Structure formats: structure tokens, C-alpha cells
Amino acid sequence: MTELIAFALMMGLAALSLLASRFAARGADATARARLIERINDVLPQTQCGRCTFAGCRPYATALAEGSADINQCPPGGDSTAEVLAALLGRPPKRVDPEFGIMPSVPMVAWIDEPACIGCTKCIQACPVDAIVGASRYMHTVIAADCTGCELCIPPCPVDCIEMRPASASITEVIEAARFRALPG
């Protein structure tokens, strides 16, 4: 009888410890995955442009960690980011698929044709990085230094007054502008 009780106790203990370890493993898995997502997110360019078909860089990082996205979906990051992702995830390297978008040869930022702006705030709501300032029925403008060039503000504009322009207006252009301003008359 005593042997039976002892046996039952041991079985119970074994079952308990098994359960506990299962839970612990699940917890460890979750933290490891969160850490992986963080590491993937760190190498993404943070343009939040959604060209990868996900809602932003972190969602794409999550999908990559889950294995539901490929490493070649980030045009702003380019081939170098794809390479880092391949190394990070232990997958064969790949070039970025042009289907997800082709980046311009020079970095571009959004530019609002201010006289045409009607102040609808639609672009402000679309900007994922708060790089557009303005208020309802007041002119809006893009903070060029903060613009990531995601182009998400362009489709919502009802008057088509936003376009992409090269990010660094060359010094010559700035001086040109100043010269015309300084010209007499």
C-alpha cells in the first residue's frame, strides 16, 4: 500500500514538474521572440513607409520573426539590409524584390505646394512620424529634416499639392535663391 502511495506521489510530482517546465519554456520562447523582433526592428530603416505591405517597420519585424514574411521586402533598407536580415535569421541572402518598390537614386522628402494647400489635415493624419505641421484650415508644411520619404502623405491629399523632392537642396540652390532675393528691383 505504502509503495502505491509513494508511486502515486512521485507520478504527481513528475507531472507537476513537467507542466512547470513547459510553462517556463513557453515564457522563455516568448522573451526570445520579443528579443528577436527587437533586433530585426533595429536593422530596419524606420521609414515606416509600409512598402513591405505591413503597417510599419515593427509589424514587418514581427512577421519576419514569425516566418510569415521574406527578407527581400524592404526597398528603403536596400540589399544591405536584406543581407543583414539574412545573417540574422539564418536564411539564404536575397536581393530586394523590385515589386515592393524602387527607391529614387537620391533621398527624397515630401514637399507641400503651400499656396495650393487647403488645410484639410489629411496628410498630417497619414504621416507616420509626425513630420507635417499645420492645423485645420491652416497651411501645412513638411519638416524636411524629419521626413523619411515614405510617400504616405501623397495619396490622401485631395488637391494633389504634395510632391517628392530631393532631400538636400544643394548649397548652390540655396545661394541661387538668395541671389535672386538680393537682386535689385
Add this chain to the structure above:
Amino acid sequence: MLQGNSARGGLRLEAHKERSTREPIAQASAPALAVLPLDQHAGHPAMPIVAIGDRVAIGQAIARPTGDVSAWLHAPVSGEVVGIEPRPSVTRDCMPAPSIVIASDARETRHPPERTIQDFLAVDPLELREWIGRGGIVGLGGAAFPISAKLATGAQAAELALLINGAECEPYISCDEMLMRERADDVLHGARILMHALQAREGIIALEDDAPLAAESLRAALAKIEDDRIRIQIVPTIYPSGGERQLIASVFGREVPFAGLPPDIGILCHNVSTAAAVARWVRDGEPVVSRVVTITGDGVERARNLEARLGTPVAQLIAECAGYTPRVERLLMGGTMMGMPLSTDEVAVVKGTNCIVAASAMDLQPRQPEMPCIRCGNCSEVCPAYLLPQQLHLNARAMDLAGLERYGLMDCIECGCCDYVCPSQIPLVARFREAKPRLAEHLRARDDARDSRLRYESRAARLQRLEAEQRARLEEKRRQARRKES
């Protein structure tokens, strides 16, 4: 005499300063056409405030600063603005840079000074700092960093020591030595103005032990003003002891943190010429419109120091030193270690031009074809920035940006010591100069990504909070409606 022992590396080089220090500083004649690049200081280029056809007088402001790190520019000659256009410039390797061009009318009309301050101690330090910034003063040691930006960082330190850098360590350059010999009063006056503007507790003027006449002249000037907060310190002549970080290490025995600036350890460093320019501006109302330039090298007949107006073509300065010798091979702006080769003598003197070397074969280190690195380690022994140039070289060849960052490429001061000792004749500094902008671009992109990520995350959090608040408000309304019903 060696204070502390943290200054490491470096080389004992032949100074080649005797030829150019035989004669006193002479005034160069004013150029007929002054060309003033708008980007002749570090940071953002200046913006013209004159138009073509405007008449200007000496010392009149012609361009204003844009942004925090930028400087004013003043007319060095009187005459007419004949162009605001791209002109070949030393700031861009003799490629065109936007410049203001003034045709001199040879009348030398002076713009009346807006303000002169005799009793600077009566002026509020903040006001004084702002006023100093108006004088178009930049680091005249060669880096041309706008003084306003430097003073702003220095003023944030609680306890500050002012270090006046007279350690002109690079071979051939002698403009600071001549300036200390002849204008020690200006240097000390400028130092005292800067000390008041920064509320510094002490001032140290450091110079190398191979300039005894300059030290003598400074001591005599110091005895006249009897300011016991200022002392003169002699440092050993080891290139590059005049580098800002190297000089701080040998004077104070302390290191500037690698990602930090001298004010982080309570020190601000200015060149002696900069201090003299501060004195001229504050006391006499004379902005930076000229500077002392050393014209030397075996390729020029009469090596000497000239006080040249900004915008003077190099060719004119050479002509005033009796022209080239037949042995001339190359033209350098700066010394022979860090100087930039000039492809033409049609470029103009800028605020950062300390020296022109017309070099013959005698002045230049003979260079053989490059050979593979044999890992001798000589380069890391002489590196004053404690870097490992051979590792940097390997990473630069592969353009491995992560590796370059890890080995501290951005801390390279481009002094050229590694080049000098390399037995395989590898042009290390040229490689590093090439890799630096690419690494800087990479680091900038990474910083931008971090910033936009922060903005994205805070926006997401804000949207979530707003939605929650909206939901709570709706809930509250419903509850009130229900209460009314019941």
C-alpha cells in the same frame, strides 16, 4: 617639463620654420578682386546680405550666418560686389564653391565700427559672447570652427579653464609663432576677454619648446598686465602636440572622452590667432578680414609671413614673396603633414589658411609604390589618438562600416603620423579621409532611423491614448444617458 604622461604617440619632426621666421610679419597688398567662398568656416555656409552692384567698405558685413554653427563674413576690401557665383575654392579641393566677389576700388574706405568695447569687464558675459560671434571669428588654427558655437558649448560648463593653443606643431607653419612674437599683447587681451565671456577660472597659454622668442614675448606682455589667473606653459615639441585633444592631455594630464568635447572636462581650447582676433574685434571693432599666412617651402624665393586679406589669390602672395624658385613641384595649403594639395594658385586665402607651402622635392617625403601591409605595428605606436591604423586600413579596404566604427575611424585626426612611418608606403590617411564621409553618412542614417522610430512610437502611443480617452468619454455619456432613463 612634461606634464602628466597621457600624451602618447606622435613624432619628432624637423620643424623647417627657420626660413619663414627671419623676417617680421609684412602687410600683403590688397587684392584687386577678392573672392570670398561662403563656406569658408565649418558648419553651414553663410548667406549673402549684399547684392551685385552694392558698394561695400572694409569691415562691412556681407553675409550672415545660417543656423547655430555658422559665421558672419565681412568685406576685406572696399569696392563693388561684382558677383555672387561659384568660384574655385580651397574649401572644395579647388572645385567651385558659391562665393562673393568684390572688385576693389583701391580707396581702402573703412566701415565705421559699430561698437568698440574698452572695459570688457563691465559687459555681461552672455552679451559679450554674442558680440564676439558677430565678428566673423572662427578657429584660425585651420579648422575654421565658428567661435560662437564653441563659446556656446563652453558656457555650459560649470568650472572652465581656458586653454590658448600656441603649440604650432606642424612643420613649416610659423604664423602663430610670429603672431605671438609680435602681437603678444593682442593674444593676452583676447585671452582675458574670452575668460570673462566664459567666466573661466584660469587661462593657460601653451606653446612648444622650440619657440623661445614667442615665449619670451608672451612673458613680457604678461608681466605688463599682471593677471595672475593666466600662466604660460611650455610643452615638448612632438608632432601633433598642438592637436586639441593632444594638447589638453599634455597640459592637464587628462583625456577628453572619445564621444565628448573638451568642455565635458571643463576645458575650452582656442588658437592664439583666434584670441588675437577676438581682441581686435572687441577692442578695435575690427572683424576678421585678414589673417597671417606663412608662405614657405623650397619652391618660393623669399619665405616669410604675410598679413593677407581674405580673398587674396595665392598667386599674388607668392609673387609678393619674390615668386617661385625653379625647383617648385607642388603647392600645399597647410603644412606638409596635413596640408591639402592645391591644383592651382588661382584660389583665394580663406579664414582657415594658415600656410602655403610651395614645395620642392626636398620638402616632400619621397613616395614609392604602395606595398602590402606587413603588420609591423609602427602606425599604432605613433598614433596620437590611440587607434590601430592597420586595422582601420583593412576595414577601409573592405569598406566594412561596422568594423570602421568599432576601430574608431571617427576619432582619427588625420595627422599623418601613420603615413609617415609606414614602411609599405600605404597612403593611410588618404584612405581614412575617403572612408570617413561614408561612415559619417552611415552613422547619420542610423541616428535618423532612431529618431524617426522614436517619433513613430510616440505617435502610436498618442493615438492609442486618444482613442482610449474617446472611448472613456463615450462610456461616460452612455452611463449618464442610462442614469437619466432610470
